[in-house]
Amino acid sequence: MTAIELEGLTKDYGEVLANDGLTFSVDTGEVFGYLGPNGAGKTTTIRMLLGFISPTAGSGRVLGHDIRDERALIEAKRQIGYLSDEPGFDEQATGNEILELHAAVKGDERSDELLKLFDPPMDRQIREYSRGNVQKLGLVTTFMHDPELVILDEPTSGLDPLMKQRFAEFLRAEKQQGVTVFFSSHILSEVRRLCDRVGIIRSGKLVTVDPVETLLNRSGKAVRIQSDIPIPTSVLEIDGVHDLETSAPSDAPDIDPDSAFTECAFTYTGDINRLLGTLSEYELLDLSIEEAPLEDVFLRFYGDENDV
Numbered sequence: 001m002t003a004i005e006l007e008g009l010t011k012d013y014g015e016v017l018a019n020d021g022l023t024f025s026v027d028t029g030e031v032f033g034y035l036g037p038n039g040a041g042k043t044t045t046i047r048m049l050l051g052f053i054s055p056t057a058g059s060g061r062v063l064g065h066d067i068r069d070e071r072a073l074i075e076a077k078r079q080i081g082y083l084s085d086e087p088g089f090d091e092q093a094t095g096n097e098i099l100e101l102h103a104a105v106k107g108d109e110r111s112d113e114l115l116k117l118f119d120p121p122m123d124r125q126i127r128e129y130s131r132g133n134v135q136k137l138g139l140v141t142t143f144m145h146d147p148e149l150v151i152l153d154e155p156t157s158g159l160d161p162l163m164k165q166r167f168a169e170f171l172r173a174e175k176q177q178g179v180t181v182f183f184s185s186h187i188l189s190e191v192r193r194l195c196d197r198v199g200i201i202r203s204g205k206l207v208t209v210d211p212v213e214t215l216l217n218r219s220g221k222a223v224r225i226q227s228d229i230p231i232p233t234s235v236l237e238i239d240g241v242h243d244l245e246t247s248a249p250s251d252a253p254d255i256d257p258d259s260a261f262t263e264c265a266f267t268y269t270g271d272i273n274r275l276l277g278t279l280s281e282y283e284l285l286d287l288s289i290e291e292a293p294l295e296d297v298f299l300r301f302y303g304d305e306n307d308v
């Protein structure tokens with residue numbers, strides 16, 4: 001079954017075409033990452049899916065309900081959890097009061113369990129909350145009525161690394177229970193850990209929808225190598241090495257960095273074991289292999305912004 005369906009969904013703000021004919025769907029039980037740089041149009045899509053703003057053109061269905069049908073959407077929202085990118089809780093209220101309000105509106109099946117997990121300071125007023133605490137309370141209110149679909153707009157923003165990890169584990173367990181998750185992010189590594197499929201949006205247009213493995217295979221790694229003894233550059237003439245930059249120490253003018261290097265950086269899209277096998281013959285000072293930045297992924301595989 002399909003949890004979310006978009007057909008040519010468009011939002012034109014006049015000055016900005018924030019969503020331009022978006023067509024894709026999210027299956028029931030799937031964790032779908034909605035990935036794009038700042039201003040790409042992610043929040044606009046989410047706000048249309050929830051009926052907060054109306055589309056200029058196109059249509060959409062959430063849990064089978066038409067997003068332009070206000071009454072149908074109210075019905076659907078009993079089964080939906082939503083976390084805004086800026087949860088706007090009443091500043092004067094305490095965490096407990098916010099929780100009571102949400103419980104009265106949509107029910108409370110599991111706040112005890114969620115409070116243990118995310119632990120926001122419930123006795124304090126929201127105006128005393130840090131950004132991270134607002135986010136933790138937001139997670140509790142999003143999941144407390146045990147929704148079958150959750151729509152999360154940048155859910156980890158403000159969370160510290162430990163809490164991010166806890167949230168990732170929680171989301172995996174929710175998936176095991178059959179919950180459908182649609183979440184936006186501009187962080188590739190976050191999407192990589194959690195999602196089945198990823199939709200990429202840029203400048204309002206859907207660039208691609210791919211299984212997460214496809215995206216990762218295409219995105220590559222940022223590799224940096226340092227060595228005391230010059231390494232022949234020809235060693236890196238293997239499949240998957242791109243944008244190689246090499247340098248030799250400034251106090252060794254006889255070494256041509258085109259033929260040997262003591263430092264280098266490149267993007268690698270090949271088999272990581274092959275690279276490590278090649279490098280194992282050399283004594284390295286340092287080696288770092290990191291996720292390629294999202295902007296590099298866009299540039300490498302989806303062309304310049306003006307091409308879209």
Ligand SMILES: Nc1ncnc2c1ncn2[C@@H]1O[C@H](COP(=O)(O)OP(=O)(O)OP(=O)(O)O)[C@@H](O)[C@H]1O
Nearest residue numbers: 013016018036037038039040041042043044045186
């Ligand atoms: N109410 C509005 N009126 C006019 N333009 C808007 C409005 N809301 C958003 N925009 C513009 O629409 C574009 C998409 O914004 P949106 O907030 O959907 O992007 P986003 O991908 O969620 O960005 P971020 O990751 O920074 O939250 C941006 O250029 C933004 O400035």
